[in-house]
Amino acid sequence: MYSCLRLFKSTNSCLVSWSFNFQPLWYFVLSGTILYQVGKQGNGKTFRLANPYLTEKETLYHLGISTDDNLQQRFGDVKFVCLGGKSKRMQNFANLLYTDLGCPENSEYEDATLPPGDRTLRDLSGSAGRYSMFKVGPVLSANHGIGPASLSVVLHELLKLIHFARCTDVTFIRIGTSGGLGLDPGTVVITDKAYNGLLKPVYTQVACGKAIDYPTSTHPEVRTKLHECALSVTSQSVIGNTLSANDFYEEQARLDGALCSYSEEEKNAFIQKAHDIHGIKNMEMESTCFTAMCTRAGVKCGVICVALVDRLVRDNVTGVKGTGIGCQLKEWEMLPQIICSKYIKESL
Ligand SMILES: O=P(O)(O)O[C@@H]1C[C@H](O)[C@@H](CO)O1
Numbered sequence: 001m002y003s004c005l006r007l008f009k010s011t012n013s014c015l016v017s018w019s020f021n022f023q024p025l026w027y028f029v030l031s032g033t034i035l036y037q038v039g040k041q042g043n044g045k046t047f048r049l050a051n052p053y054l055t056e057k058e059t060l061y062h063l064g065i066s067t068d069d070n071l072q073q074r075f076g077d078v079k080f081v082c083l084g085g086k087s088k089r090m091q092n093f094a095n096l097l098y099t100d101l102g103c104p105e106n107s108e109y110e111d112a113t114l115p116p117g118d119r120t121l122r123d124l125s126g127s128a129g130r131y132s133m134f135k136v137g138p139v140l141s142a143n144h145g146i147g148p149a150s151l152s153v154v155l156h157e158l159l160k161l162i163h164f165a166r167c168t169d170v171t172f173i174r175i176g177t178s179g180g181l182g183l184d185p186g187t188v189v190i191t192d193k194a195y196n197g198l199l200k201p202v203y204t205q206v207a208c209g210k211a212i213d214y215p216t217s218t219h220p221e222v223r224t225k226l227h228e229c230a231l232s233v234t235s236q237s238v239i240g241n242t243l244s245a246n247d248f249y250e251e252q253a254r255l256d257g258a259l260c261s262y263s264e265e266e267k268n269a270f271i272q273k274a275h276d277i278h279g280i281k282n283m284e285m286e287s288t289c290f291t292a293m294c295t296r297a298g299v300k301c302g303v304i305c306v307a308l309v310d311r312l313v314r315d316n317v318t319g320v321k322g323t324g325i326g327c328q329l330k331e332w333e334m335l336p337q338i339i340c341s342k343y344i345k346e347s348l
């Protein structure tokens, strides 16, 4: 349990502590033994967004869903929201979960009348054409596209979805790919803190002409447990900080973009500094926005990415679909999915 403040209402029978999002967790204690704890992972309270401007009727435009779509009945049981860049990856992850969780009935299908093994999971956001989203038991699997602009849109709408669905104790997990720093390709990195391109552990949100910096840590319980699950799948797994850039080329100090404003020496010095001084183990494009928005909203979050290339050695992510190295990339991309599925199964 992670608590920022701990207050004892009574030393013997009942105590309350404040959870990660500063909401109370109640414990009922007799002679020092916890008899009953409300909310093992969270606080058992209905998730509420604090935005006073939200109304009862809202359209989640990019998800192709609205508050008229029985959100509480269809999504009220959601405990995990998993996100990754590609829609195909998130569809594949949904299918993997469907098998790993034993074809849970509370999934959303194209064809619910077929026997469980023959059913196809429905893309719930297909009509809007921007993102894909699947529901498998208590899990939503959605893609977020590339970078914070695309991610923030779907995160706003997913957070609103779990708010209107009145979900409890929801954890958000990003399952992605990245460039590793001093790691063999295929190594799995679980993010501790996310850093921006200026090597600061913040996400800068611009609103009404002002820039506000928000903290970017993952939840300690989530990252520890993700790491335990990762180690049971592969010995090549580390916890470290992640550089989250606004683009794939210049902000990640690649020399092989169309444009380049720095020398190879400057590139090497930057990557080495990120690694040596800030403990950065990988680079991707979403973890600052993801951790900051989840933390602001009061949901636990974790980030698990596989490294596809060692950026201390090269820039290029090589591989052609269907040939040797391409198959390897596909295998590596599966690792965060397998680990996350294990995490979810063990958490339910
Ligand atoms: O979740 P994915 O694998 O899409 O994340 C990384 C960061 C960028 O979105 C993208 C760049 O190739 O991959």
Ligand SMILES: O=c1cc[nH]c(=O)[nH]1
Residues within 6 Å of the ligand: 177, 178, 179, 180, 248, 252, 283, 284, 285, 308, 309, 317
């Ligand atoms: O180097 C890499 C690989 C995948 N995704 C990134 O953002 N960077």
